[in-house]
Amino acid sequence: MNKLSLLGVAAFALIATAPALAADLPPEMPVKATFQQRFTWTGCYMGAHAGGIWTRTDATDPVLLVQDNPAFGLAGNTVGTTTANIRQSGAVIGGQIGCDYQFSPSFVVGIEGGASGSTLKGSTLVPFQPAVAFPGETALVKVTTDFIPTLTARVGYAVDHWLLYAKGGAAWAYNKYSVIGAFQGTPFDAEGLSIKTGWTVGAGVEWAFAEDWSARLEYDYYDFGNQTVTMSYTDPAGVDSFTGPMRYRQTAQALKLGVNFRVPGWQ
Amino acid sequence: MMAIIGNTHTQVPSVTPPTDPYQPNDNTVLSPFSVFWGGAITSNVGAFVQVTYSSPDPVSSLTGLPVDQFKHTWSWDNADVRYASTTNIAGLDVIYGITANNNPTVQDLWNTTPAWTFPQAASTLANTPAASTLIEGAFSMRVAGVGVYTMINDMLYLELTGYKTLGFSQQNLLGINPFDGPGLFNGVAPYWRVALEPHWGPHTFMLGTYGMIANVNPWIDNTFVLGTTGTMPLSDRFTDIGIDSQYQYQGPNYWVTLRANYIREYQRLDASFASFASANPTNELNSLKLTGSLAFGANNRIVLTGQYFDVWGSPDANLFADANGFANLNPNSNGWMAELAYIPFGASKAPGWPWFNARIGLQYIYYNKFNGTTLNAHDNNTLFLHAWLAM
Numbered sequence: 001m002n003k004l005s006l007l008g009v010a011a012f013a014l015i016a017t018a019p020a021l022a023a024d025l026p027p028e029m030p031v032k033a034t035f036q037q038r039f040t041w042t043g044c045y046m047g048a049h050a051g052g053i054w055t056r057t058d059a060t061d062p063v064l065l066v067q068d069n070p071a072f073g074l075a076g077n078t079v080g081t082t083t084a085n086i087r088q089s090g091a092v093i094g095g096q097i098g099c100d101y102q103f104s105p106s107f108v109v110g111i112e113g114g115a116s117g118s119t120l121k122g123s124t125l126v127p128f129q130p131a132v133a134f135p136g137e138t139a140l141v142k143v144t145t146d147f148i149p150t151l152t153a154r155v156g157y158a159v160d161h162w163l164l165y166a167k168g169g170a171a172w173a174y175n176k177y178s179v180i181g182a183f184q185g186t187p188f189d190a191e192g193l194s195i196k197t198g199w200t201v202g203a204g205v206e207w208a209f210a211e212d213w214s215a216r217l218e219y220d221y222y223d224f225g226n227q228t229v230t231m232s233y234t235d236p237a238g239v240d241s242f243t244g245p246m247r248y249r250q251t252a253q254a255l256k257l258g259v260n261f262r263v264p265g266w267q
Numbered sequence: 268m269m270a271i272i273g274n275t276h277t278q279v280p281s282v283t284p285p286t287d288p289y290q291p292n293d294n295t296v297l298s299p300f301s302v303f304w305g306g307a308i309t310s311n312v313g314a315f316v317q318v319t320y321s322s323p324d325p326v327s328s329l330t331g332l333p334v335d336q337f338k339h340t341w342s343w344d345n346a347d348v349r350y351a352s353t354t355n356i357a358g359l360d361v362i363y364g365i366t367a368n369n370n371p372t373v374q375d376l377w378n379t380t381p382a383w384t385f386p387q388a389a390s391t392l393a394n395t396p397a398a399s400t401l402i403e404g405a406f407s408m409r410v411a412g413v414g415v416y417t418m419i420n421d422m423l424y425l426e427l428t429g430y431k432t433l434g435f436s437q438q439n440l441l442g443i444n445p446f447d448g449p450g451l452f453n454g455v456a457p458y459w460r461v462a463l464e465p466h467w468g469p470h471t472f473m474l475g476t477y478g479m480i481a482n483v484n485p486w487i488d489n490t491f492v493l494g495t496t497g498t499m500p501l502s503d504r505f506t507d508i509g510i511d512s513q514y515q516y517q518g519p520n521y522w523v524t525l526r527a528n529y530i531r532e533y534q535r536l537d538a539s540f541a542s543f544a545s546a547n548p549t550n551e552l553n554s555l556k557l558t559g560s561l562a563f564g565a566n567n568r569i570v571l572t573g574q575y576f577d578v579w580g581s582p583d584a585n586l587f588a589d590a591n592g593f594a595n596l597n598p599n600s601n602g603w604m605a606e607l608a609y610i611p612f613g614a615s616k617a618p619g620w621p622w623f624n625a626r627i628g629l630q631y632i633y634y635n636k637f638n639g640t641t642l643n644a645h646d647n648n649t650l651f652l653h654a655w656l657a658m
Contacts, residue, residue: 044422044463046463046465046474097475097476113476147531149508174533193547193550193581232540232547232548241546266420
């Protein structure tokens with residue numbers, strides 16, 4: 001028998017077995033909806049955000065810093081403690097990189113690094129003490145926060161193209177502090193810088209409006225705790241100078257609207 | 268081997284008397300000249316090692332100051348030895364490995380970070396802005412670092428490396444003048460890198476962050492007049508955070524590349540403030556570079572590159588005093604840079620190709636502000652015509 005004949009036999013055998021297979025099948029296969037790949041939040045993303053931010057900073061003690069400083073010849077003269085409450089408000093704009101993993105089957109966990117530039121500024125006037133001894137003399141206490149990086153984890157629950165999530169992690173605030181004014185006719189401008197390390201928690205909702213794109217609305221609360229900052233002043237002539245500690249406590253709240261590009265190719 | 272031969276012309280002569288072995292201006296110098304070794308050592312281990320000759324500094328090597336004894340013309344340069352392997356985790360391709368290198372960011376994959384940023388060829392004689400962040404080369408070749416890295420799914424790069432400074436005699440032995448650096452690290456300085464790079468069709472985009480935290484004990488006396496190589500017991504802490512991005516488009520016969528790099532440095536100057544080297548206990552320094560380039564012609568023979576650069580930070584009456592070469596007590600400098608480069612041999616059958624390659628470049632740097640002032644900033648404008656030869 002040549003090879004062609006053998007092929008012919010094999011083909012016949014296949015055809016012959018076909019009815020037997022068909023007979024084993026149910027009369028109608030269950031028909032699913034047209035196959036469509038299910039959306040998943042698994043993958044990495046990069047994006048941008050913008051919004052508003054509000055902070056409260058307690059600064060202790062600007063009066064002591066200036067009034068009790070030996071540079072002004074009144075060391076030990078201050079009575080009591082003065083805490084200045086400074087409200088800041090401004091805008092934030094920044095970016096984020098993160099990765100999510102969806103499992104079981106609607107839970108999502110992820111990690112995200114973000115950085116925001118901000119226009120946060122605030123100031124308040126505090127009088128020297130006692131006011132009757134120094135009438136009209138005040139110090140302007142200013143706080144500027146212009147950079148807030150974060151590193152957070154998030155957990156969420158996915159409802160198809162929607163994700164409800166909560167997040168938490170570490171945050172840092174880049175602050176500049178100033179105490180400006182004149183005391184008994186001598187001007188001063190003490191300044192200090194700090195990176196305050198704190199924590200943040202937040203919650204939000206994210207909507208995948210396209211296969212690779214999502215938008216989100218998020219609320220964040222930050223607590224940067226207490227920190228002692230060395231304030232220093234050197235006049236332009238380099239004659240009068242002083243340093244001294246001030247203690248700052250800062251909290252913040254932000255509302256951000258963001259958009260993410262979800263990098264394809266992770267599923 | 269690689270050599271850069273360049274002619275430097277500055278708007279006002281930059282080499283101050285006594286100028287030997289140079290002229291006040293319009294000098295043609297071979298600097299640097301480097302010998303490289305790179306390649307696989309085993310199937311998983313490879314290395315890139317560079318040794319460099321640099322022309323002597325004007326004046327300083329001839330003045331007879333004690334510090335000169337630590338200056339060298341031959342030194343080790345960038346070096347990176349790494350282990351790499353691949354695996355598959357949950358369906359994702361993963362490249363992972365270990366890097367051991369001597370310059371933070373030399374191990375990086377992108378040209379946005381300091382070690383490989385534009386301009387890759389620069390005059391060694393022209394004045395350049397004196398203030399820069401620590402991660403922009405202050406400790407290059409003065410450290411040894413070991414770290415782990417991974418590239419996941421050809422998109423997400425993660426790295427964590429720890430650096431320690433080499434000792435005074437080790438740096439000197441390798442041809443580095445230790446006193447040209449800020450001091451020695453107190454402990455290990457962590458370096459991190461995260462970058463996400465999606466690519467689709469001819470487009471590639473990257474957004475990333477990197478940074479380093481270093482505690483630095485400054486030299487007690489970097490002039491060596493006191494005869495000590497010791498460092499101060501207090502340290503300054505530098506926290507650098509970089510954010511970088513790159514977009515590349517590959518056209519049929521051209522490449523367009525846009526790069527952005529921003530570094531923010533927070534300085535807690537416990538040691539410098541105590542020794543009156545700085546007037547402030549804390550300072551801040553920022554560096555921004557925005558670069559665009561167009562490469563076109565056969566095998567990208569012609570490359571046009573432009574860059575805006577800006578360095579700004581806290582005023583400091585001591586750190587940025589006139590005596591240190593600054594004005595208005597601040598470190599600010601900014602300006603523009605443009606370069607036209609031509610690669611004559613490309614992929615042609617020119618004599619010696621591919622064993623002999625050359626890149627001819629004409630570079631111009633324009634300063635709006637230089638070391639704190641716009642006054643006479645243009646004096647430092649630099650025209651650098653150079654030939655970059657590789658064999």
